[in-house]
Amino acid sequence: MLWLIVFLVLPGLVLIAVSFATRGAYGQLEWVFTVENYQRLSGFSLFGWTADYIMIVLRSVWVAFITTLISVVLSYPLSFFISARPERSRYFWLTLVIIPFWTNMVIRTYAWFLILAPELPLAKLATFFGFIPAGSPLYPNSFAVYLGMVSMYLPFVTLPLYASVERLDWTLVEAAQDLYASKVRVFMQAILPQTLPGLSVGIVLTFVPAMGMFVVPDLLGGSKYMLVGNLIQQQFGASRDWPFGAAISMGLMVLTMISLQFYRRRSKEIEFV
Amino acid sequence: MRTSNPLITVMALVTVGFLYLPLAAVAVFSVNATRYGLVWRGFTLDWYIKLFSNEFILEAAWNTLVLAVVSTIVATILGTILAIGMDRFPWGRKANTFLDLVLHIPVVIPDIILAAALVVAFGLLRFTSSVFEPGLFNMIIGHITFQISFVALVVRSRLASIGRDVEEAARDLFASTPYLLLRVTLPLLLPGIVAGAMLAFTLSLDDFVISFFTAGPDSVTLPLFIFAAVRRGVTPQIHALSTLVVLITVIMIFGMERFTRK
Numbered sequence: 001m002l003w004l005i006v007f008l009v010l011p012g013l014v015l016i017a018v019s020f021a022t023r024g025a026y027g028q029l030e031w032v033f034t035v036e037n038y039q040r041l042s043g044f045s046l047f048g049w050t051a052d053y054i055m056i057v058l059r060s061v062w063v064a065f066i067t068t069l070i071s072v073v074l075s076y077p078l079s080f081f082i083s084a085r086p087e088r089s090r091y092f093w094l095t096l097v098i099i100p101f102w103t104n105m106v107i108r109t110y111a112w113f114l115i116l117a118p119e120l121p122l123a124k125l126a127t128f129f130g131f132i133p134a135g136s137p138l139y140p141n142s143f144a145v146y147l148g149m150v151s152m153y154l155p156f157v158t159l160p161l162y163a164s165v166e167r168l169d170w171t172l173v174e175a176a177q178d179l180y181a182s183k184v185r186v187f188m189q190a191i192l193p194q195t196l197p198g199l200s201v202g203i204v205l206t207f208v209p210a211m212g213m214f215v216v217p218d219l220l221g222g223s224k225y226m227l228v229g230n231l232i233q234q235q236f237g238a239s240r241d242w243p244f245g246a247a248i249s250m251g252l253m254v255l256t257m258i259s260l261q262f263y264r265r266r267s268k269e270i271e272f273v
Numbered sequence: 274m275r276t277s278n279p280l281i282t283v284m285a286l287v288t289v290g291f292l293y294l295p296l297a298a299v300a301v302f303s304v305n306a307t308r309y310g311l312v313w314r315g316f317t318l319d320w321y322i323k324l325f326s327n328e329f330i331l332e333a334a335w336n337t338l339v340l341a342v343v344s345t346i347v348a349t350i351l352g353t354i355l356a357i358g359m360d361r362f363p364w365g366r367k368a369n370t371f372l373d374l375v376l377h378i379p380v381v382i383p384d385i386i387l388a389a390a391l392v393v394a395f396g397l398l399r400f401t402s403s404v405f406e407p408g409l410f411n412m413i414i415g416h417i418t419f420q421i422s423f424v425a426l427v428v429r430s431r432l433a434s435i436g437r438d439v440e441e442a443a444r445d446l447f448a449s450t451p452y453l454l455l456r457v458t459l460p461l462l463l464p465g466i467v468a469g470a471m472l473a474f475t476l477s478l479d480d481f482v483i484s485f486f487t488a489g490p491d492s493v494t495l496p497l498f499i500f501a502a503v504r505r506g507v508t509p510q511i512h513a514l515s516t517l518v519v520l521i522t523v524i525m526i527f528g529m530e531r532f533t534r535k
Contacts, residue, residue: 015390074288080278081285093289095526100292102522104479106496107515110503111295114302151292204381212383215481219503229385236392236486249389256382 015246053231057251060228063217064210067149068157068203074150075158075202079165094162101155109148109219116144144220153210157202164198204263208256228252296519303512320513330498330514336409337494340484341477344416349470351417352424357458359425360432376426379419388486391415395487408489415483420476424469431465471529475522 082093100108168191176190192199214229221227228248235245304316324330359372379387395411443457459466481496488497495518502511 015386015393074284074291077281077284078288080281084281095530096289097292098526099523100296102475102479102526103296103519104481104496104499104515104522106481106500106503107299107518108295110499110507110511111299111515113503113507114298115295151295154288154292208381209383212385214385215500219500229383232385232389233486236389242393242396245389246393249386252383253386256386260381 015249053248056226056231057228057255059226060211061255063145063149063227064207064213066146067153067210068206070146070150071154071157071206072161072199072203074154075161076165078158079162082162083166083168097155097158097162100151101159105152105215106219108152109216112144112148112151112220116147142221142225145217145225148216148220149210149213152213152216153206156205156209157199160198160201160205161195162198164195168194200263204259207259211255211259212252299512299519300516303509303516305509320509321517323510324513324517327510329493330495333493333495333498336492337478337496340409340412340416340492340494341474344413344420344477345470345474347413348417348420348473349424349466352421352469352473353428353462353466355421356425356428356432357454357462360429361458376422379422380426384419384480384482385486387419388415388483391418391483392486407487407492409492411487411489412484412492412494415487416477416480419480419483420473423476424466424473427469427472428462428465431462431468435461468529471525475525475529478518478525479522 078097082090082097085093172194173186173190176186181189212229212232213227214233217225217227217230218233221230228251232245232248232252235241235248303320304318355376359369359376391411391414395407439461440453440457443453448457479496481500484494484497485500488494493501495514499511499515499518502508
């Protein structure tokens with residue numbers, strides 16, 4: 001426990017402290033209290049108000065949201081499919097989902113370079129429709145980022161969702177169908193409530209880390225496509241502006257807490273169902 | 274209703290394909306004889322052979338292994354003690370809530386926040402001792418920090434599932450506390466501890482973000498090496514390396530499944 005206090009709680013507190021400190025002329029820390037870093041994050045600077053940083057934060061939330069949404073939409077058929085397999089091959093299919101879950105994210109991200117390479121059909125198709133000039137790859141752009149993000153986080157939704165789908169009480173679904181419920185209604189009222197526990201775990205497991213992701217946008221998004229993760233990395237790397245980096249991290253922390261709070265409220269509701 | 278709908282089957286297969294297409298591409302191009310471009314020029318294992326004569330890669334592999342082994346050992350010991358301590362000794366309600374919260378932090382927050390906090394903390398510690406220069410030592414500390422939580426959570430769930438009956442029986446038979454812990458609790462916990470250790474090991478091998486923030490010039494690990502190489506441009510050699518890393522991951526997963534299923 002002492003370890004966690006020393007290397008987790010204390011660094012956290014230091015991070016908060018540093019976010020109120022000042023950056024010296026050479027990138028060193030100066031312990032002068034200021035809220036300037038937070039002002040900068042919210043867009044105020046010497047030159048008036050800009051939305052740059054706010055845009056980056058909003059874009060990160062948006063990308064995380066879309067990633068989660070697509071992953072959920074793809075995970076339902078996959079979980080239904082796996083749970084409908086016979087016992088033995090079910091294990092095989094499940095392992096197929098687990099392997100990417102554990103595979104290194106740098107490898108899984110850069111692998112898209114190959115799929116999107118100019119020689120391959122996807123890029124040729126895009127060239128044909130005039131999206132990109134001939135002979136250039138399908139990255140870096142926002143499409144590639146979404147592609148990379150969804151393939152990264154899909155197993156994070158599928159695995160907990162599958163755990164719920166496997167225990168699904170199909171008699172309720174049949175009952176709904178016998179009562180002539182429409183397909184949408186069967187899903188909304190017979191399937192969704194039953195799978196909500198797994199679904200909400202999956203959503204949190206995807207949404208929270210997706211907000212802080214920086215490998216995917218860095219490799220597949222190019223330098224113009226900034227997300228919060230890249231911004232933080234930039235402050236600790238090239239810019240050497242720790243206080244500002246710390247302030248952004250705190251901003252991300254707040255977003256994380258908000259999403260977790262939402263999840264906790266949901267999970268309390270679930271207990272009563 | 275459990276009968277599968279063809280539409281669902283098709284979507285599921287497409288989704289699995291979507292997960293594996295990139296990995297398959299890496300594997301295919303790792304045995305492609307051409308150095309540039311993505312045109313198939315015949316099968317070769319040259320890239321794999323060259324890997325083993327590249328000293329940068331060998332050093333990165335060594336660093337990765339040292340990092341994973343050392344951090345896993347420390348994290349497993351500390352995580353197990355933490356789990357036993359949290360579960361078996363009477364804490365106040367408030368202390369318990371606090372411990373529980375701290376334990377969950379590394380699991381739920383985006384890892385980049387932990388990385389940023391570590392960078393800042395190490396930066397300040399550097400004033401007291403040069404040990405905290407960016408490098409393998411810092412990386413080990415960083416890895417242990419997130420591994421402890423995972424180990425403790427796994428071990429704790431095992432503790433909860435074995436219950437207290439056996440321990441109480443041992444107490445009634447006048448077992449001393451050290452005897453109880455070493456001869457009764459630990460053997461019962463062993464599957465949980467091993468599962469936790471394997472989880473920690475895999476997490477360490479897999480980690481990129483924490484390493485990226487805390488690494489120094491001499492402590493490049495395989496994920497860091499691949500990342501740096503990819504930014505310069507992909508080569509078949511990198512594909513070969515990545516394929517090997519993926520294969521090791523797959524072996525680890527099967528090892529873990531085996532152990533947890535018994």
